[in-house]
Amino acid sequence: MLTDYRIRQRDHLLQIVRALTQQLDLESVLTRILRAATEMLAGRAGLIALRDQVDGDDKKGIATFSIHAQHGVSPEFLEHFETVLKNTTSSAVLVDPARYIIAELEQRLHMLARSGPFNLEGTIGLPLEARGDLVGLLLVLRASASPSSQNEMKILQAFADHAAVAVTNARLYEQVSQEKRQLDALLEGSADGIMILDSGHLILRWNKALAQLSGVTPASALGSTHDETINWSSTPDPNLADAEARGWPFESASPLYVEGNLLQSTGEELAVGITYAPIFDRNKRLVNIIANVRDITRFREAEQLKSTFISVISHELKTPVSLIKGYAGTLLREDATWTKDTINESITVIEEEADRLANLIDNLLEASRLQAGGIELNISTFNLENLTKQLSRKFQTQTTEHEITVYFPKNFPLIEGDQERLLQALSNLLSNAIKYSPNGGPIKISGRTTRREIIVSVSDLGIGLPIGELDRIFNRFHRAKTAETSHTPGAGLGLYLTRAVIEAHHGRIWVDSDPGHGSTFHFSIPIKT
Ligand code: ADP
Numbered sequence: 001m002l003t004d005y006r007i008r009q010r011d012h013l014l015q016i017v018r019a020l021t022q023q024l025d026l027e028s029v030l031t032r033i034l035r036a037a038t039e040m041l042a043g044r045a046g047l048i049a050l051r052d053q054v055d056g057d058d059k060k061g062i063a064t065f066s067i068h069a070q071h072g073v074s075p076e077f078l079e080h081f082e083t084v085l086k087n088t089t090s091s092a093v094l095v096d097p098a099r100y101i102i103a104e105l106e107q108r109l110h111m112l113a114r115s116g117p118f119n120l121e122g123t124i125g126l127p128l129e130a131r132g133d134l135v136g137l138l139l140v141l142r143a144s145a146s147p148s149s150q151n152e153m154k155i156l157q158a159f160a161d162h163a164a165v166a167v168t169n170a171r172l173y174e175q176v177s178q179e180k181r182q183l184d185a186l187l188e189g190s191a192d193g194i195m196i197l198d199s200g201h202l203i204l205r206w207n208k209a210l211a212q213l214s215g216v217t218p219a220s221a222l223g224s225t226h227d228e229t230i231n232w233s234s235t236p237d238p239n240l241a242d243a244e245a246r247g248w249p250f251e252s253a254s255p256l257y258v259e260g261n262l263l264q265s266t267g268e269e270l271a272v273g274i275t276y277a278p279i280f281d282r283n284k285r286l287v288n289i290i291a292n293v294r295d296i297t298r299f300r301e302a303e304q305l306k307s308t309f310i311s312v313i314s315h316e317l318k319t320p321v322s323l324i325k326g327y328a329g330t331l332l333r334e335d336a337t338w339t340k341d342t343i344n345e346s347i348t349v350i351e352e353e354a355d356r357l358a359n360l361i362d363n364l365l366e367a368s369r370l371q372a373g374g375i376e377l378n379i380s381t382f383n384l385e386n387l388t389k390q391l392s393r394k395f396q397t398q399t400t401e402h403e404i405t406v407y408f409p410k411n412f413p414l415i416e417g418d419q420e421r422l423l424q425a426l427s428n429l430l431s432n433a434i435k436y437s438p439n440g441g442p443i444k445i446s447g448r449t450t451r452r453e454i455i456v457s458v459s460d461l462g463i464g465l466p467i468g469e470l471d472r473i474f475n476r477f478h479r480a481k482t483a484e485t486s487h488t489p490g491a492g493l494g495l496y497l498t499r500a501v502i503e504a505h506h507g508r509i510w511v512d513s514d515p516g517h518g519s520t521f522h523f524s525i526p527i528k529t
Pocket residue numbers: 428432433436460462463464465473474478479480481482483484489490491492493494495496518519
């Protein structure tokens with residue numbers, strides 16, 4: 001038969017275990033433990049103080065405590081006791097915190113309890129130890145000074161052990177919650193799309209960036225499978241399913257990289273690279289796959305640009321070089337004599353082709369300078385109409401099939417800008433108008449003003465531009481298909497540079513076209529007020 005005392009002790013411990021499993025907050029579990037311990041040991045009051053947590057290396061050197069639960073203690077006593085707790089750090093702490101701190105504290109507390117108004121004769125204290133670490137202490141204060149029996153100490157130890165478990169649980173829980181918050185912040189703050197799959201490819205996480213990339217909301221992605229949600233426009237090779245069929249990730253645990261075009265919810269395609277990283281449990285069973293989804297459009301564009309650059313440049317360099325070499329070689333033949341006219345014609349071709357080469361090299365240098373850091377302008381005030389007229393006269397001497405006319409209204413203002421650069425921009429537009437109207441025809445350059453800007457337009461009745469090309473022709477090395485099929489030479493740099501010049505003047509450049517019947521290029525420059 002259990003004695004009444006034992007029954008009460010058992011009931012208390014049962015309640016405490018229940019409180020622990022119900023995951024009540026730490027303070028209320030500790031208060032419950034303290035109340036039970038005080039009652040069982042016929043104490044007047046009790047305290048549980050926990051060692052303050054410190055980060056890193058300081059852990060061993062500093063030992064300060066804060067009260068986390070108290071029972072029956074007067075506020076005055078608490079205040080005194082708090083001071084005692086904050087001043088426990090001593091060099092002895094470094095050696096064996098549990099022994100020294102408790103002994104030191106107990107002694108000071110004893111003195112405090114006996115002093116003045118408190119009139120408490122006995123204190124029983126026990127350290128709270130979790131996995132060998134001192135996490136706090138439990139103290140019961142009594143009115144009599146009679147020494148504590150072995151049995152009492154045992155009881156107190158049982159309560160102290162439970163309190164230590166509660167503290168450890170609470171701290172682990174806090175640590176896990178903190179890590180979860182960090183993980184959530186990492187997932188949601190990431191610029192890359194991230195999804196977490198279970199071993200059966202069910203989607204467990206789908207972050208904001210991935211929702212943006214794919215157009216699929218987390219609500220509709222969660223709970224569906226990888227293959228239901230990731231829609232490739234055409235199945236990439238390798239892909240997740242095939243790689244698994246071949247033994248990934250068990251054969252090789254290194255991440256799997258898949259690249260392809262994702263079909264977005266809008267029906268558009270997006271080039272992405274997905275890195276799948278497996279996570280195993282202790283028994284080497286696959287538990288999760290973490291997939292990082294990255295938009296690789298820019299990377300693809302850069303690759304594309306590189307190959308366009310090589311093909312355009314090699315073609316554009318080859319043509320003039322082989323012409324120059326051909327004509328020079330012919331002129332140098334010793335077995336033939338050439339008329340003066342033939343010699344002149346040949347040298348003219350050589351000169352023109354050398355000019356073309358020099359022009360191409362200039363444009364290339366200019367384009368790379370532009371990429372490195374924009375354009376520096378040399379600003380002056382000048383008459384754009386005069387400049388345009390001079391330019392048109394120069395170009396008119398080079399063509400008989402085109403008729404170049406210039407029209408500027410009377411009130412056209414002087415403009416502020418970089419004369420050299422604007423001349424270069426106009427030259428590009430005019431030479432394109434001639435180049436892309438192989439059957440000749442009129443070319444008109446006109447100026448007009450609005451309240452805020454001047455607008456210059458250059459129009460021709462040439463091959464025109466397909467509607468889909470109207471924006472792209474201003475990109476580096478971009479040439480419309482129509483230019484290629486009409487076998488017009490060019491490197492796709494002129495309009496890129498022209499746009500840069502106009503934008504450096506805070507202006508805009510755009511084109512209208514009637515495909516097959518001509519184009520009109522316009523640029524604007526703000527008027528300084
Ligand atoms: P390039 O003429 O050396 O190819 P540009 O940058 O000057 O390079 O022009 C880019 C592309 O824009 C050309 O390849 C051509 O397809 C198109 N383009 C430019 N001007 C005209 C025009 N006046 N008419 C039709 N297409 C044009």
